[in-house]
Amino acid sequence: MYKYFPLINVFVLMITAFTIPIVRKKKIARELSIFSNAVILILSIFILVNVISIGDFHYKAGYPNTFFGIDWYIGSIESVLSVLFAFVSLLIVIYSYKSIEHEVPNEKIDFYYILLNLLLASLLGIIYTNDLFNSYVFIEVSTLASCGIIVIKDKKANIKATIKYLIMSTVGSGLILMAIAYIYSLTGHLNMSLIHEVIIKNYTQYPNSVLIILVLFTVGLGVKSAMFPLHGWLPDAHSSAPTPSSALLSGLVIKVYAFTLIKILYRVFSFSIVNETIILNVIILLGSCGMIFGSIMAITQKELKRMVAYSSIAQMGYVFFGIGLGTPAGVATAVFHIVGHAVTKSALFLCSGLMIEKVGSKKISDLKGIGKEMPLALVLFTLGAFSMIGIPILPGFISKWYLSLACIEINRLSLVIIILTSSILNVIYYFPIIINGFFGHENLEGKVYKSKSVSIDRMLPIIFLMTAMVLVGGFSKNILNFISTAF
Amino acid sequence: MFDFILILPILIPFITGLLILLIKPNVKKTEKYIMFTVIVNFIITAYTSFIYKGLSFHILKFNNLLDIYLAPDTLGSIFAMLVSVLWIFTTFYSFDYMSHEHNLNRFYAFFIMTLGITLGIAFSGNLITLYIFYEMLTLCTFPLVIHSDTEEALKCGRKYLLYSFIGAAFVLFGIIIFFSQTGNLDFTAGGIVKLFNNSNKNYFLMSYIFFFIGFGVKAALVPFHSWLPSAMVAPTPVSSLLHAVAVVKSGVFSLTRMTYYIFGWKIIEQTGGNDYMLVFVLLTILMGSFLALHQQNLKKRLAYSTISQLGxxxxxxxxxxxxxxxxxxxxxxxxxxxxxxxxxxxxxxxxxxxxxxxxxxxxxxxxxxxxxxxxxxxxxxxxxxxxxxxxxxxxxxxxxxxxxxxxxxxxxxxxxxxxxxxxxxxxxxxxxxxxxxxxxxxxxxxxxxxxxxxxxxxxxxxxxxxxxxxxxxxxxxxxxxxx
Incomplete structure (x- = not known):
């Protein structure tokens, strides 16, 4: 029975997405969305429990052994990410229940929830699928849905950002499609497991083709997941979008493409093949650059959401860094970082959104003294920042720790310095906000205690996300061990 | 069975501090709470140091790495006693000294929390616990350093934070290298290095140097000392605590733990790392004294004197x-x-x-x-x-x-x-x-x-x-x- 759950997940989301326009009532649209998210969270937990107790499984849809048959594979990483995505998305949708009216034009609210459900459906599809073309289709759906949730605000900045995103993303999709075509012509399969079987036998005959395919995939997926020099669209898109969209985009959407890259590098190909090419060195170099330059650019930002967005680029650097290490330990840590960062960054975006909404300004300089006006919001923001900086037990520390151990394992000690430099840079851009928020005579003058704080039910999703973050950090070893069973 | 008592000296100040921050009582009441907490804390600490020795307690144990573990030994108890005794004096002193200052609730809240954290450092039974408290110490003393809330204080506070975090990053680097070679971080007298040979000698050497410099930042090792004179913008009770007990001594205490309980002096001697560090230490002793000669400001003169004495x-x-x-x-x-x-x-x-x-x-x-x-x-x-x-x-x-x-x-x-x-x-x-x-x-x-x-x-x-x-x-x- 549980084998159908992945399919049911995607269907539930899609069906609710398409019922919303029939109902056309804002309130019901929101409730439907929350309901569907809750359902998939429960189903995802079932999947996770089953994978833990019984083991990974395949689900074959359509005609499994023909080229249009679709194969879904649910292993340990897939089940973890599925629960994570459902959880984060549920909380973001709950958050949006009260706040979306402030950001999105009234007549578009039901449309917004269609897009959210479609987006999550496609993200889950990308996670579950074991079929290259199927994942391409879902990638396209997710790209369009993400464009939709950015542009929905109908402001000039949004339209500009969306066009930028759309163009860069389409280039990325084109590269991915080329790579898929290439791989299909080489192997005659689209199913990842089948491709793997063919390629493991024959790759020595096609060293250049393998390299080209890897480069195409890396660049294509790199554009979409904001790999360092290809990140140009992200700050505009994530900072101009409505807050729930930013949280969703930064927390989940960019992660899923990185996970697709992991699948292609290590499941379609394998550790041994990939380690023979130069692609890993490129990925690790770009990842390191992302970690450093993303943070440096975040330091120079004047707007809060842009700063947090640049911080996402830096954090994606960690993920690519882990992928680029080319060892099971490195890749498992990269997946762990996806998990940890998803909860942290979505919570940070929601916090920033609340602060921006109440203060009425996007500028960091206008947020001085916010700790007196909205103490709880800034405390939660601080907790998220602690994770980024690497205070022990929080997931940011755990990722840094295991990434560094993975570096030492392959005798590349110098890479550890990059990790630590980036964590110091995180201090430089997160702390001024916190310091100016809580302290300073000039900053606090004339501010009234708790004058801008919001009701606790709007804070609850953020509190839940932060709790989840602490738990992810605490049970990091269990999560990592479970993830590692995939390799 | 009685082991949970170890957590109390750390927890009680924390709870007091949080209550003061949340309830915001008037100053007289706050002072009473603080006095009460400091004395109760002293009694419990003395109790664990003299009567019930050799306790150990896992506060949170997620796995072998994330294991928050308290186990004070003789050295830890000495440090804990020093901290709790001097804290009592400082508390009484600050009742008078701080009487004309603003924002006293914030001051006392963080003042008392710092006591808990410093005792946490003293009681730590492994390096990861010590590191957690070490980071928290930076965060908790920051509001004390910038108490006057002026632009200058904020600037000095930022310097303090940056130095401390860079130091902590160095320490983390040292811990990671060390952990990759041993897989263990528990404090054991004489060190926990089991396998030492030529192939991992350089790892240990590098780890030691990073440790020393990292903890040395808090212990005001020259040339990483300049946060200490800047931190003199803090009110005097805070400066005296920063200097005498809480911050710099935590740095020194951590160094002691690292030298004798993590590496073991024999290993360090074999790597030769202490010879490099000796240069820094001698430099600290002399530079601190020479710089102190030039200071006209009394507090600054004492600050440089501290640097020299830490040497x-x-x-x-x-x-x-x-x-x-x-x-x-x-x-x-x-x-x-x-x-x-x-x-x-x-x-x-x-x-x-x-x-x-x-x-x-x-x-x-x-x-x-x-x-x-x-x-x-x-x-x-x-x-x-x-x-x-x-x-x-x-x-x-x-x-x-x-x-x-x-x-x-x-x-x-x-x-x-x-x-x-x-x-x-x-x-x-x-x-x-x-x-x-x-x-x-x-x-x-x-x-x-x-x-x-x-x-x-x-x-x-x-x-x-x-x-x-x-x-x-x-x-x-x-x-x-x-x-």
Whole structure:
């Protein structure tokens, strides 16, 4: 029975997405969305429990052994990410229940929830699928849905950002499609497991083709997941979008493409093949650059959401860094970082959104003294920042720790310095906000205690996300061990 | 069964601090809470140090790495006792000193939380716990440093944060390298390195150096010391605590843990890392003293003096002999008492006469004789004139150095003692022998809340100078498991 759950997940989301326009009532649209998210969270937990107790499984849809048959594979990483995505998305949708009216034009609210459900459906599809073309289709759906949730605000900045995103993303999709075509012509399969079987036998005959395919995939997926020099669209898109969209985009959407890259590098190909090419060195170099330059650019930002967005680029650097290490330990840590960062960054975006909404300004300089006006919001923001900086037990520390151990394992000690430099840079851009928020005579003058704080039910999703973050950090070893069973 | 009692000295200050932040009681009530917490904490700490020894407690154990574990041994108990005793004096002192300041609730809340965290450092049973408390210490002392909330204070606070976090990153780097080689971080007397050979020698060397520099930032190792003079913008009780107990001594205590309980001195000797660090330490001793000579501001002069004195303590950590270790640890205790007294005296001058520069305090010894006599006694102790306690610790350090044939150690010690005299004696002479004759001056001593801590602390230093054997025997017990 549980084998159908992945399919049911995607269907539930899609069906609710398409019922919303029939109902056309804002309130019901929101409730439907929350309901569907809750359902998939429960189903995802079932999947996770089953994978833990019984083991990974395949689900074959359509005609499994023909080229249009679709194969879904649910292993340990897939089940973890599925629960994570459902959880984060549920909380973001709950958050949006009260706040979306402030950001999105009234007549578009039901449309917004269609897009959210479609987006999550496609993200889950990308996670579950074991079929290259199927994942391409879902990638396209997710790209369009993400464009939709950015542009929905109908402001000039949004339209500009969306066009930028759309163009860069389409280039990325084109590269991915080329790579898929290439791989299909080489192997005659689209199913990842089948491709793997063919390629493991024959790759020595096609060293250049393998390299080209890897480069195409890396660049294509790199554009979409904001790999360092290809990140140009992200700050505009994530900072101009409505807050729930930013949280969703930064927390989940960019992660899923990185996970697709992991699948292609290590499941379609394998550790041994990939380690023979130069692609890993490129990925690790770009990842390191992302970690450093993303943070440096975040330091120079004047707007809060842009700063947090640049911080996402830096954090994606960690993920690519882990992928680029080319060892099971490195890749498992990269997946762990996806998990940890998803909860942290979505919570940070929601916090920033609340602060921006109440203060009425996007500028960091206008947020001085916010700790007196909205103490709880800034405390939660601080907790998220602690994770980024690497205070022990929080997931940011755990990722840094295991990434560094993975570096030492392959005798590349110098890479550890990059990790630590980036964590110091995180201090430089997160702390001024916190310091100016809580302290300073000039900053606090004339501010009234708790004058801008919001009701606790709007804070609850953020509190839940932060709790989840602490738990992810605490049970990091269990999560990592479970993830590692995939390799 | 009783082991959970260990968590109380850490938890109670935290709860008090949070309650003060949330409830915002009026100042009188806050002071009562603080006094109560400090004394209860002292009793529990004393209880765990003297009566129920050898307790250990896992606060949270997720896995072998994330294991928050408290297990105070002799050394930890000594440090914990030092912290809780001096905290009581500082508390009473600050009731008077802080009475005209603003935002007292915030001050006392973080003041009391810092006590919990420092005790956490003292009680830590493994390196990861120590690291957590070490990071929290930075965060918790930050609001104290910037208490005046001026632009300048914020600037200095940022410097303090940045130095501390960079130091912590160095420490983390050291921990990671060390963990990759051993897979274990529990404190064990004599070190936990099992496998040491030529192939991993360089890893240990690098790890040691990063550790030393990282913790050295908090212990004001030259050239990473400049946050300490900047942090003098803090109110005097905070400065005295930062200097005497909480921050710099935590740095030194962490270094001790790292040297003798993580690596073990034999391993460090084999890597040769202590020879490199010795250079830094000697530089710290001399540079601190030389820089102190130039300072006209009293607090700054004492700040640089702290840097130099910390060098002595660290000397006991890079010269591996039992006597040097005892000397270093003794100096940690004595310097804490002496420096807190000196700061309290300077704070009293600042509070009652609003004078901060040496040139301004001409004749102040005539108007506050008791305070300045205490200052003089403390100065003599710091210089190390027998039979003051500073002499005892320096004696052990010198003997320890000579045992290993390091003849430069006593020479440096003598030179630096001379410099110490050079920067402290002028303060005393200006205070007593300059200015108007004593018949024209009104005597105005600080209030009892301020004066009593100063006098009691001075008495303690004098007594420990005459009868150091009790402390020495305790330290010998601590060192016997290490050597």
């Amino acid at each position: 002595y303590i660290m000397l006991g950590l890079v010269v591996f002999s039992e006597n040097a270790f005892i000397g270093g640890m003794l100096h940690m205790l004595f310097h804490a008492m002496i420096k807190i007294t000196l700061f309290f005296c300077v704070g009293a001058i600042m509070h009652y006469y609003h004078k901060t520069e040496i040139s301004e305090i001409e004749g102040i010894g005539k108007s506050m004789p008791k305070t300045m006599i205490c200052f003089t006694i403390a100065s003599i102790s710091l210089i190390g004139i027998p039979p003051a306690n500073g002499f005892v610790s320096k004696w052990y350090l010198a003997i320890g150095g000579l045992e290993l044939g390091a003849y430069f150690v006593p020479i440096i010690l003598l030179l630096s003692a001379l410099l110490t005299a050079g920067y402290l004696i002028p303060v005393i002479t200006t205070a007593f022998f300059k200015g108007p004759p004593s018949s024209e001056v009104d005597i105005k001593e600080p209030g009892n809340l301020m004066l009593m801590p100063i006098i009691v602390l001075t008495c303690i230093s004098v007594i420990t100078g005459f009868f150091p054997n009790l402390l020495i025997s305790v330290l010998q017990k601590a060192s016997s498991v290490l050597f």
